[in-house]
Amino acid sequence: MLTKVTTILECSRVFSLPMTIMSWLVVFTFGVLSSGNIWYGILALAGISFAHLGTNVLDDYIDYLHLIKQVGFDRREYLKNSQKTKCRYLISGIMSELQVKIVILVYFALSGLIGLFFYLKCGKPVLYFALLGGVIGLVYSFMSRVKLSEIAVGLAYGPALFGGVYYVMTNTIIPEVFILSLPTMFMTIILIYIHTVMDFDFDINENHKTIANSFDSQLDSLVVLKALLILAYLSTILICIFDISDWQVFLTILTIPLAVDMYKSMETFSVEPESIPEHKWYHFPMENMRRFKKMGAEAFMVRMYQSRNLMGYFSLILAIGLILAEI
Numbered sequence: 001m002l003t004k005v006t007t008i009l010e011c012s013r014v015f016s017l018p019m020t021i022m023s024w025l026v027v028f029t030f031g032v033l034s035s036g037n038i039w040y041g042i043l044a045l046a047g048i049s050f051a052h053l054g055t056n057v058l059d060d061y062i063d064y065l066h067l068i069k070q071v072g073f074d075r076r077e078y079l080k081n082s083q084k085t086k087c088r089y090l091i092s093g094i095m096s097e098l099q100v101k102i103v104i105l106v107y108f109a110l111s112g113l114i115g116l117f118f119y120l121k122c123g124k125p126v127l128y129f130a131l132l133g134g135v136i137g138l139v140y141s142f143m144s145r146v147k148l149s150e151i152a153v154g155l156a157y158g159p160a161l162f163g164g165v166y167y168v169m170t171n172t173i174i175p176e177v178f179i180l181s182l183p184t185m186f187m188t189i190i191l192i193y194i195h196t197v198m199d200f201d202f203d204i205n206e207n208h209k210t211i212a213n214s215f216d217s218q219l220d221s222l223v224v225l226k227a228l229l230i231l232a233y234l235s236t237i238l239i240c241i242f243d244i245s246d247w248q249v250f251l252t253i254l255t256i257p258l259a260v261d262m263y264k265s266m267e268t269f270s271v272e273p274e275s276i277p278e279h280k281w282y283h284f285p286m287e288n289m290r291r292f293k294k295m296g297a298e299a300f301m302v303r304m305y306q307s308r309n310l311m312g313y314f315s316l317i318l319a320i321g322l323i324l325a326e327i
Contacts, residue, residue, distance in 0.1 A: 007094060007095065008103055011057060011060065011090075011095060011100070011103070012053040012056050012057050012103070012107075013053075013056040013060075014053065015287070015288075015301075015304070015305075015308070016052070016056065016191075016308065017049060017052060017053065018308055018311075018312050019157075019188050019191055019308060019311050019312070020045075020048055020049055020052045020157075020161075021045065021049070022184070022311060022312045022315035022316060023157050023161055023162075023181075023184045023185075023188060023315060024041075024044070024045045024048060024161065024165060025315055025316065025319045026162075026180065026181075026184050026315050026318050026319050026322070027161065027162040027165045027166055027177065027180065027181070028041045028042075028045070028165060028169070028319075029319040029322050029323060030166065030177065030180055030244075030322055031165060031166050031169035031170055032169075033322060033323070033326055034166075034169075034170050035170070036166070036169030036170040037168070037169050037170075038169075040118070040121075040122075040168045040169050041165060041168070041169045043114060043117070043118075043168075044114075044118070044164065044165045044168050044169070045165075046110075046114060047110075047111045047114030047115055047118075048111075048133070048161060048164075048165075050107045050108070050110040050111035050114070051107070051108065051111040051133060051134070051137050053107050054103075054104055054107030054108045054111060054137065055136075055137040055140055057100060057103050057104050057107065058104050058137070058138070058140075058141065059140055059141045059144070060090065060100075061090070061097075061100050061101070061104065062141040062142075063141065063206075064090045064091065066206070108137070112134075115130040115134075118130075118168045121168075122167065122168050122171060123171075125167055125173060126164070126167065126168060129159075129160055129163055129164030129167065130164065132155065132156075132159065132160040133156055133160040133161070133164065136152050136155055136156045136160065137156075139152075140152050144208065144210070145207070145208050145209060146209055147209050147210055147211050147214065149192055149196065149210065150189050150192060150193060150211060153188055153189050153192045154185055154188075154189050157181070157184065157185050157188040157189075158178065158181040158182070158185040159178055159181065161181070162177050162178060162180060162181035163177060163178060163181075176242060176244045179238050179239065179242050179244060180239060180244055180245075182235040182238060183232050183233075183235045183236050183239075183252065183314070183318060184311070184314070184315050184318065186228055186229075186231045186232035186235060187232050187310065187311040187314050187315065188311060189228055190225065190228045190229065190232065190307060190310075190311065191304075191307045191308055191311050193211070193212065193224060193225055193228060194225065194262075194266060194303060194304070194307045195304065196210040196211065196212040196213070197212045197218055197221050197222065197225065197266060197269075197270075198218075198269060198273075198300055198303060198304075199212075200212055200213050200217075200218045200221065211224060212224070217270065218269070218270035219267065219270040219271065222263070222266055222267060222270065225263065225266060226263065229259050229263065232314070233252065233253065233256065233259075236249050236250060236252055236318070245321065245322050245325045246325035247325075248320075248321040248322070248324040248325040249318055249321040249322065249325070250321070251317050251318075251320065251321045251324075252314050252317050252318050252321065254317060255310060255313050255314045255317060257282075258282060258306075258309070258310045258313060259310055261280075261306070262303070262306045262307055262310055265277045265302075265303055265306055266303060269299065269303060273299060274299050275299060276298055276299055276302060277302055277303070277306070279302075283302075283305065283306060283309065284309070285305075285309070286301075286302065286305045286309075289301070289302075
């Protein structure tokens with residue numbers, strides 16, 4: 001039973017779940033400071049998390065369907081050269097298509113039930129936020145093939161997540177909550193963008209059109225990463241300009257060294273894809289690295305963890321800043 005659960009969590013890319021949890025933490029903190037319903041906020045996290053994991057599995061499954069339709073597709077050869085965390089469980093036969101469909105259905109059903117509860121308790125606006133998030137989840141795989149994955153993530157982790165959580169907690173919709181979403185939204189987009197940079201050649205081979213592979217090389221594509229990092233830090237200024245919180249939100253600048261370190265790591269990857277960054281204490285947590293090393297995915301996963309952890313630390317400090325501003 002434990003092995004089955006572990007397999008399901010792995011195919012759901014559970015390592016990416018902290019980006020949902022940490023985004024939620026910021027708006028949850030803001031909602032609590034606005035005298036919002038704490039239990040509704042926690043239940044909203046469960047619903048969003050189920051939707052996130054369901055979207056991950058659905059994205060993998062659709063990619064898998066595209067792969068097996070290709071002429072001359074060889075499972076063994078693909079497993080040698082594919083990105084190590086995507087579709088492997090399907091291609092290797094660890095999970096059947098039916099099992100994957102059931103997992104997707106369960107995730108979205110659980111998310112849908114929580115959304116229904118909020119609709120009955122909080123009213124029609126819940127439907128709008130749920131529809132926005134739901135549509136993005138269902139069409140994300142298509143959007144990721146036509147240079148729209150960053151926009152999809154921005155909508156999901158900006159207005160859908162922040163607006164929806166704040167509404168079920170306070171039963172109000174205010175423009176300030178959408179402004180508050182900008183810094184963590186950019187940080188989440190950064191995580192997705194780094195994924196597409198590292199998948200530069202893979203996506204070209206699979207006919208995925210991304211913003212990253214619109215450039216001549218991975219190194220050239222990092223100009224977008226630099227711009228997103230600058231926007232993430234500058235957007236905290238808006239939180240003060242619109243009097244949402246005070247100067248304490250600028251404590252997020254403490255994560256700039258992590259951002260610089262991550263950017264340099266991506267520069268190295270662009271030239272030497274197999275290079276492994278030196279593991280430093282502030283890079284952690286980096287779970288399951290022994291297993292990823294055996295799979296040959298260490299270079300890929302270290303950088304995914306770097307971007308995930310940057311987003312997590314940034315969001316945590318932003319949430320703390322919101323609290324300190326009220327003390």
